[in-house]
Amino acid sequence: MSFIEIKDLHKTFADKNKSNLVLNGIDLSVEKGDIFGIVGFSGAGKSTLVRCINRLEEPDSGSVVIGGVDITALSKKELALERRKIGMIFQSFNLFESKTVWQNIAYPLRLEKMKKKDIEARVSEVLSLIGLEDKRNAYPGELSGGQKQRVGIGRTLANSPDVILCDEATSALDPQTTISVLDLLKEINQKLGVTILLITHELEAIKYICRNMAVIENGVIIEQGLVSGIFQNPNSKTGKIFIDVYSSFQNKEYYGEGEGI
Amino acid sequence: MSLRSNTLWEVLKSAFSQRVWEQVWPAVGDTLYMVAVSALITLVLGVILGVLLYITPRGGICPAPWFNRVAGTIVNCLRSLPQMIMIIVTLPLARAVLGKGYGSGACIIALAASCTPMFGRMAESALTEVSKGKLEAAKAMGSSTLQIIFMVLLPEALASLTRAFTTALIAIVSMTALAGSFGAGGIGDIAVRYGFQRFQHDMLIATVLVLIVIVQIIQVAGDVVSRTLLKKWKLI
């Protein structure tokens, strides 16, 4: 059995007058230690999917099993404990602005009532891992986007999670910063063996760090496999469009450099 | 000294005389005492009320829509009473609780009853300014509802809560002055008894000055605190 097993996941958002079927039977399995990418257009249901994994959004039916634990079957209390092993980073970082970098990273440890001394040691470790030792007393308000996302990553790392869910984690960053954040995720994956689920509309990001990927369209996974395979031979319409757009951007860059304008 | 028999200049000078302030100072003390106690009650109850109103609607961090609707309706009812009516309404309550329907104790009950719902609503809207994303991040890290409230929601809203409380505090001062005319004592009492009933306009001017100074100090202090927080967090 894979580390993350999602089976027949359904989610409908019901408004007063119309209902919006967003996830229409998602099946997905992710191996332990993988960096798995999910790509899809805006509104395809990517965010809803990740949010159903840690139940920030309650799925209507289907199951999510992580490391043998059926997340969908947990009580509220059990869920809170299990969530400590499921990290999440966001496009808008969602750092606590009234807390310093140090306090942000210490937050999940304080939830566990860890001893002060142990917190200090763990936060220092994390700070050096994310390369922000010199910013320990800075507030998020004085950090750049890339630094903020590093703190976001550090904050989820503090608890030594098994999985990190990334919802458009680099989509608010410039290309260079994106690469440095993706490098950090790669490093974490290799050093700590954390499984990473990367959800994005940026194919470059997936190409850069993922081994496996899936394409989501209208609330179903229409294609899944090795990144290299899908890039060479996309079967789905969405997959084709993404790869086409991706390669035409690549060519533009090439031309631009060639003409030197 | 009255404007009826003296010039404005004489009345103004007299407003700073020892004779006037001998009577005004103790009243200032009474007023500050009533303001301080009711402010404390309003602060504590108002924050609790604001948090409850904020977390209980459908889609809130601790949904209890039924409770939310009832609490919201009660708050709206209390808020629809003008302060003067609230004082009259709470007098029997004060008599039942404290044994007398006048004096600073009675005033404090009326103040808290009137200002808690107001500040509760203001606190609720201050909490609304905290982005939903921060609460989701806290949830995703496995925080309990209480941990979210005390470790994220309130600290993140601290600057706006300070601003809201500043406004509430000023309302408390003005209502304390009003309660003075209902036997609460303090500045309002002086203004009514001497300034209004006996035409002692020097006393009236002195009370107005005191109120202006108190309100200024509160406003400036509130601004300083909230600006200091925002500066510290590098948000301004």
Ligand SMILES: Nc1ncnc2c1ncn2[C@@H]1O[C@H](COP(=O)(O)OP(=O)(O)O)[C@@H](O)[C@H]1O
């Ligand atoms: N809380 C919500 N309430 C109602 N509709 C929602 C909610 N969240 C998302 N949706 C709808 O679900 C669809 C998919 O959204 P989302 O999962 O955010 O897509 P993506 O992340 O792929 O851009 C959209 O049509 C969006 O309007």
Ligand SMILES: [Mg+2]
């Ligand atoms: Mg999204």
